[in-house]
Amino acid sequence: MKKTLAFLAIVALFFSACQKKDTTSTTQNVSVNGVSLSAPMKVDKENKTITILAAVNGKYLTENTRHAVVFKDGKFGDKPVFRAFQNQNDFLQAMLEIGGVAGNNMTKANGETTYVEGQKIALRVTWNGAPKSYDINEVISDSNNKLIDLRFGGNEKNAKELNTGCITCLDSCSVGIISNHAYTYGAVEKRGEVIFHGNAAILPKDGTLVAITYKLINE
Amino acid sequence: MNKLFLGLFYAFCGLLLAISVNLIISTNVWLEMRIHERLVLEVCIGLGIVFSFFRNSASVALFLVLQSTMFLICFWLSKMDLIYYSLRNFYLDGISISTIKIVFLTFLTLINLLIVYHLLGKKLTGFSKFS
Numbered sequence: 049m050k051k052t053l054a055f056l057a058i059v060a061l062f063f064s065a066c067q068k069k070d071t072t073s074t075t076q077n078v079s080v081n082g083v084s085l086s087a088p089m090k091v092d093k094e095n096k097t098i099t100i101l102a103a104v105n106g107k108y109l110t111e112n113t114r115h116a117v118v119f120k121d122g123k124f125g126d127k128p129v130f131r132a133f134q135n136q137n138d139f140l141q142a143m144l145e146i147g148g149v150a151g152n153n154m155t156k157a158n159g160e161t162t163y164v165e166g167q168k169i170a171l172r173v174t175w176n177g178a179p180k181s182y183d184i185n186e187v188i189s190d191s192n193n194k195l196i197d198l199r200f201g202g203n204e205k206n207a208k209e210l211n212t213g214c215i216t217c218l219d220s221c222s223v224g225i226i227s228n229h230a231y232t233y234g235a236v237e238k239r240g241e242v243i244f245h246g247n248a249a250i251l252p253k254d255g256t257l258v259a260i261t262y263k264l265i266n267e
Numbered sequence: 268m269n270k271l272f273l274g275l276f277y278a279f280c281g282l283l284l285a286i287s288v289n290l291i292i293s294t295n296v297w298l299e300m301r302i303h304e305r306l307v308l309e310v311c312i313g314l315g316i317v318f319s320f321f322r323n324s325a326s327v328a329l330f331l332v333l334q335s336t337m338f339l340i341c342f343w344l345s346k347m348d349l350i351y352y353s354l355r356n357f358y359l360d361g362i363s364i365s366t367i368k369i370v371f372l373t374f375l376t377l378i379n380l381l382i383v384y385h386l387l388g389k390k391l392t393g394f395s396k397f398s
Contacts, residue, residue, distance in 0.1 A: 111299070114300060
């Protein structure tokens with residue numbers, strides 16, 4: 049028995065020593081499009097853009113999800129295609145600073161019958177070594193081939209209280225800061241109207257740091 | 268020492284059970300979006316440890332059944348990689364999926380080798396008879 053335990057302990061030690069270093073420590077100083085782990089958000093008031101740092105979540109390159117971008121330490125931090133290093137509350141304040149107009153029309157009660165309103169947002173994703181900056185419709189696939197139509201929903205109170213970490217949702221949402229006008233709440237989870245997942249043909253491997261840029265669109 | 272071994276063994280059995288549960292949960296997006304994998308792992312590993320208090324030997328049959336169930340569900344659902352993402356979400360953030368895969372499969376292989384060794388007649392203390 050002692051020999052068995054000792055053998056297993058030695059093997060465990062061997063593998064713990066062999067483990068690759070934590071990617072967050074090795075990439076501490078890596079900058080992607082001006083954002084890094086030490087400065088995960090960049091606000092450009094002049095161009096009305098916000099860039100945040102995130103990591104690709106390989107799980108959702110094949111699995112269905114209604115979360116595009118979520119702060120990694122939020123309650124739903126393990127559920128998005130992109131795990132952000134920037135929290136949702138500071139992000140929302142930055143959106144207001146650059147002049148974003150929030151819709152604030154979503155509630156839990158009206159979610160299934162209401163489309164999110166608010167200023168239109170363009171979202172682009174890039175990473176070190178990427179051939180270009182990709183539109184959200186290129187990196188996240190919609191099974192109905194509908195275009196993702198992002199709006200600045202706002203939802204400041206819910207975002208703070210519920211602390212889900214949601215920054216960008218893929219259907220209209222009463223918690224996420226930005227969500228998709230193309231579907232009402234429940235389209236993914238309850239009614240199965242659509243399947244969303246990251247585009248594995250374009251996105252880099254799991255854990256790769258990406259820069260996500262949000263830009264206000266004036267119509 | 269025997270209790271420590273049994274605790275570790277049944278905790279690992281709990282881990283196999285949790286992976287199977289997580290794989291089944293992944294077939295329903297409503298559940299998948301609400302149930303955190305780490306919670307399932309915590310509950311199942313905890314149950315495994317508690318179960319070990321009532322056992323005097325490591326059940327070879329239980330281990331083989333749980334292992335087979337996990338792989339069968341994986342193959343049926345074609346979701347092999349979800350095993351490793353489940354494990355990563357159990358407080359292993361920052362460790363690459365390939366490392367998790369190597370460590371997990373190594374442990375699984377070692378336990379299987381120990382069981383084969385045991386079943387071939389080199390009776391290891393701590394393991395039950397295969398019955």
